[in-house]
Amino acid sequence: MSRSDLAGKAAPPKIARPVPLRERVFEALLELIIDGHLRPGQHLAESELAEMLGVSRQPIREALQLLSGEGWVDLHPGHGAFVHAPTAEEADQLLAVRALLETEAARLAARNHTDEGVARLRALCSRGLAAVEADDIDGAVTVNSELHATVMELSGNAVLSDLAAQVSRRVRWYHTPVARQRGRASWEEHTALIDAIAEGDADRAGEIMKDHTEHTRHLYLSRLGEEEPSEPLPSKRRKRRAPASLGN
Amino acid sequence: MSRSDLAGKAAPPKIARPVPLRERVFEALLELIIDGHLRPGQHLAESELAEMLGVSRQPIREALQLLSGEGWVDLHPGHGAFVHAPTAEEADQLLAVRALLETEAARLAARNHTDEGVARLRALCSRGLAAVEADDIDGAVTVNSELHATVMELSGNAVLSDLAAQVSRRVRWYHTPVARQRGRASWEEHTALIDAIAEGDADRAGEIMKDHTEHTRHLYLSRLGEEEPSEPLPSKRRKRRAPASLGN
DNA sequence: AGACTGTATGCTGTAGGCAGTTGACGAAAA
DNA sequence: TTTTCGTCAACTGCCTACAGCATACAGTCT
Numbered sequence: 263m264s265r266s267d268l269a270g271k272a273a274p275p276k277i278a279r280p281v282p283l284r285e286r287v288f289e290a291l292l293e294l295i296i297d298g299h300l301r302p303g304q305h306l307a308e309s310e311l312a313e314m315l316g317v318s319r320q321p322i323r324e325a326l327q328l329l330s331g332e333g334w335v336d337l338h339p340g341h342g343a344f345v346h347a348p349t350a351e352e353a354d355q356l357l358a359v360r361a362l363l364e365t366e367a368a369r370l371a372a373r374n375h376t377d378e379g380v381a382r383l384r385a386l387c388s389r390g391l392a393a394v395e396a397d398d399i400d401g402a403v404t405v406n407s408e409l410h411a412t413v414m415e416l417s418g419n420a421v422l423s424d425l426a427a428q429v430s431r432r433v434r435w436y437h438t439p440v441a442r443q444r445g446r447a448s449w450e451e452h453t454a455l456i457d458a459i460a461e462g463d464a465d466r467a468g469e470i471m472k473d474h475t476e477h478t479r480h481l482y483l484s485r486l487g488e489e490e491p492s493e494p495l496p497s498k499r500r501k502r503r504a505p506a507s508l509g510n
Numbered sequence: 511m512s513r514s515d516l517a518g519k520a521a522p523p524k525i526a527r528p529v530p531l532r533e534r535v536f537e538a539l540l541e542l543i544i545d546g547h548l549r550p551g552q553h554l555a556e557s558e559l560a561e562m563l564g565v566s567r568q569p570i571r572e573a574l575q576l577l578s579g580e581g582w583v584d585l586h587p588g589h590g591a592f593v594h595a596p597t598a599e600e601a602d603q604l605l606a607v608r609a610l611l612e613t614e615a616a617r618l619a620a621r622n623h624t625d626e627g628v629a630r631l632r633a634l635c636s637r638g639l640a641a642v643e644a645d646d647i648d649g650a651v652t653v654n655s656e657l658h659a660t661v662m663e664l665s666g667n668a669v670l671s672d673l674a675a676q677v678s679r680r681v682r683w684y685h686t687p688v689a690r691q692r693g694r695a696s697w698e699e700h701t702a703l704i705d706a707i708a709e710g711d712a713d714r715a716g717e718i719m720k721d722h723t724e725h726t727r728h729l730y731l732s733r734l735g736e737e738e739p740s741e742p743l744p745s746k747r748r749k750r751r752a753p754a755s756l757g758n
Numbered sequence: 759a760g761a762c763t764g765t766a767t768g769c770t771g772t773a774g775g776c777a778g779t780t781g782a783c784g785a786a787a788a
Numbered sequence: 789t790t791t792t793c794g795t796c797a798a799c800t801g802c803c804t805a806c807a808g809c810a811t812a813c814a815g816t817c818t
Contacts (some may be wrong), residue, residue, distance in 0.1 A: 280779095282587045283802075307769070318803045320568075324772095327572060331579040333672075339530045340770065340809070355669040362614050362670075421603040422610075425673055531772070555799070566773045571801095588780070590800065 283317060287325035290315060295334055295345055296435060302347035306335065333432055353436050354483060360433055361475035363426040368455060368471035370417035372464040379416045380460045386412060387456060397444055405450050407434065409452060413471075416459070438493060440482050448474070528660060534735065535573035539561060543582055543593055544683060550595035564746050582678055604733060608681055609723035611674040612658060614721035616703060618665035618696075620712040627664045628708045634660060635704060639697050647690055655682065657700060664707070688730050696722070 291311070294300045306326065308319045315322070330337040336344050371379070386409040406451035407430065414423040451474045458467035539559070542548045553575065558568045579584040584592050619627070634657040641649035655678065660670040699722045707714035 280588075309769075319770095320802060320804095324572070324575060327575055328579070331576070342770065352669065358667060359673065360667050362610065366610050410712065419603045419606060421607050421677075425607065425677075429673075431667075444710045530770095557799075567800095568772055568774095588800065 265456060283321040283346070284324040284328070284351070287315060287317065287321045288328050291325055292330060292334060295329075298344055300345050302345050304345045306343040306345065308342065348435065350483075354479070356429060356433055357475070357479040357482060359469060360426070360429045361472060363422060363429060364413070364475050365468045365472040367414045367419070367422060368459065368466045369425065369468035370419060370422075371413050372459045372467035374416060374418045375462055376416075377457050379412075380456060382412055383409065383416075383456045383459065387449065387452050390452065391446075392456040394445055394449060402435070403437065406448070413455075413459075436482060439508050440478055443481060443485075444478060450479070531569040532572040532576065534712075535563060535565065535569045536576050539573055539577060540582060543577075548593050550593050552593045554591040554676075557591065568743065580676055582718060590688060597629065600733075602727070604677060604681055605723070605727040605730060608674070608677050609668060609720060609727060611677060612661070612723050613716045613720040615662045615665040615667070615670060615674065616707065617669075617712040617716035618667060618679060619661050620707045620710050620715035622666045623707050623710055624664075627660070630660055631657065631704045631707065633662075635697065635700050638700065639694075642693055642697060649687065651682070654696070661703075671706070684730060686724055691729060692726060696726070699725070 291300070291306075298305065308322050308326070311322045312319045326335060326337065326343045329335045330343070334403055336346050338344065386405055390402055390405040390409060393405055410430065411423075411427065415428050417423065451470060455467060455470045455474065458470055534746075540549070548554065556567045556570050556574070559570045563570070574583060574585065574591045577583045578591065582594055584594050586592065612741060634653055638650055638653040638657060641653055658678065659675065663675050665671065699718060703722065704719045706718055
C-alpha cells in the first residue's frame with residue numbers, strides 16, 4: 263500500500279507549511295529592534311510599519327502583540343506600541359533568571375542523560391570551539407544557543423525549556439558583545455559541563471552551569487559599568503512611560 | 511489654583527481606562543475553558559466565538575493569540591485554535607518549574623525583606639487562615655495566590671515575577687481541587703515561611719518554600735493517580751496533534 | 759499677555775468582506 | 789467492495805473601512 267508507506271515514512275520536517283505573515287513581520291520587527299533601527303522608547307505607529315513593510319495593519323498588530331508577549335515592545339491601550347527600553351536592572355534580573363533556569367536544566371539533564379544526548383552535546387561543543395578558533399563570533403553565539411537549548415531539551419521538562427527559550431532570546435540582545443570576551447573559557451566550561459552530565463552527576467552539572475552563567479552575568483555587568491559610568495548600580499527604577507497622559 | 515489642586519489630589523486609581531475588548535474576550539474565553547464549557551482539544555472557530563460573544567472576529571483573534579501565549583490554546587496555522595489538552599506530564603513539569611521559581615523568590619525575598627513587606631505577608635496569612643476556617647475554598651485559593659505573588663514582588667526581580675505569574679495562572683487550573691485537601695497545613699507552612707523571611711534567613715526561606723510547593727505537587731500527583739489509574743506515571747509522551755487526530 | 763476653549767488631525771480599536779486553502783463528502787472507476 | 793478523483797462547504801488569513809479618542813494647535817476671551 264503506497265499510502266501507508268508514505269504515512270509511515272515522512273512527517274519529521276513538517277513539510278511546506280507556508281509561514282504566516284504575522285510571524286515574518288515579527289521576525290522583521292525583531293531584527294529592526296535589535297539592529298537599533300527602531301530605538302528604545304520609540305512609538306511604533308501601525309500604519310507607518312504597515313506601509314514600510316508593504317502589508318496591512320492586521321499582521322502588524324498581531325506581530326506587535328507577539329513582541330509584547332516576549333517583552334520586546336510595551337503595549338499601551340489606546341496609545342499603541344513602544345519599543346521596550348531595557349534597563350541595566352532588568353538585564354541583571356534577566357541574567358539571574360536565566361542562571362536559575364539553566365542550572366536546574368543542567369541538573370535534570372545529568373539525571374536523565376543518554377548516550378545519544380551526550381554525543382550531540384559533544385558535537386556542538388566541537389563546532390563551537392572551531393568557531394571560536396576561526397574568530398567567527400556570530401557562529402559561536404549561534405552554536406552556544408544551540409548547546410544551551412540542547413541541554414534544556416535533555417532536561418526532559420518542556421515547560422522549563424519553553425520558559426528558558428523566551429528568556430534566552432531576550433538575553434541574546436545583550437549577549438553578543440560579551441561573547442567575544444568570553445571566548446575560549448566559555449567553551450572549556452561547556453566541556454566540563456558535558457562531562458558532568460555524562461557521568462550523571464547532577465549536583466556538579468548544576469554547579470558548573472551556575473558558575474558558567476554567573477560568569478557571563480558578571481562580565482556583562484562590569485562591561486556595563488565601563489560604558490555607562492552614570493548608572494553603575496541597578497538602583498534607580500525609572501519606569502519609562504511613553505505617552506504624557508499616562509504619566510501620573 | 512484649582513488646577514494644581516486637582517492634579518495634586520487625584521490619580522491613584524488610574525481612572526476609567528476602557529479595558530480593550532480583546533482583554534475582556536480573553537477573560538471570557540479563559541473562564542469558559544476553566545469551567546469546562548470549552549473542552550480540551552475542541553476546535554475554536556473564530557466566527558462561532560464572535561457570534562457567541564457578540565463581537566467581531568478581530569478581538570477574538572487577538573484574544574486567542576494571547577491565550578496561545580500563555581499556553582491555554584494551541585494555534586495551528588491555517589487550522590485555527592484548539593483548546594490545549596493538559597497532560598499529567600505537563601502538569602508535573604509545570605509544578606516543578608513553579609517550585610523552582612518560588613524557591614528562588616523566597617530566597618531573594620528573605621534577602622531583601624522589609625518591615626512593610628513582612629507586615630503585608632502576615633496580613634495576607636491571617637486572611638487566608640480565616641478563609642480556611644470559614645471553609646471558603648475559593649477565597650483561600652485567591653488569598654494563596656496573592657500571598658505567593660507578594661513574595662514574588664518582594665523578591666525584587668520583576669522578570670522572575672512575570673514568569674512566575676504566567677506559570678501560576680496555569681497551575682491554578684489544577685490547583686483548586688487540591689487546595690481543599692491542603693487546608694490548614696498549607697497556611698502553617700506559610701507562617702513558617704514568613705518568619706524565615708522576616709529574619710532574613712534566605713536558605714531557610716528557600717527550603718521551606720521548596721517543601722511547601724513540593725507538597726502540593728506530590729499531593730496533586732497522588733490525586734491524579736487515584737482518578738486516572740490508567741496513567742499513574744508521567745511516562746507516555748503522546749504528542750497530540752489537533753487537526754488530524756481530532757478523529758480519534 | 760495669559761488662559762481657556764473649539765477645532766483639526768492622527769492614531770487606535772473594531773467591524774465587515776473577500777480570496778485562498780484545507781478537509782470532507784460523494785460519485786465514478788477498478 | 790475498495791480506491792480514487794472531483795466537487796463543495798467552511799474556515800482562516802488578510803485587507804479595507806469606519807467610529808471613537810487623544811493630542812496639538814489656533815483662535816478667542818478675560
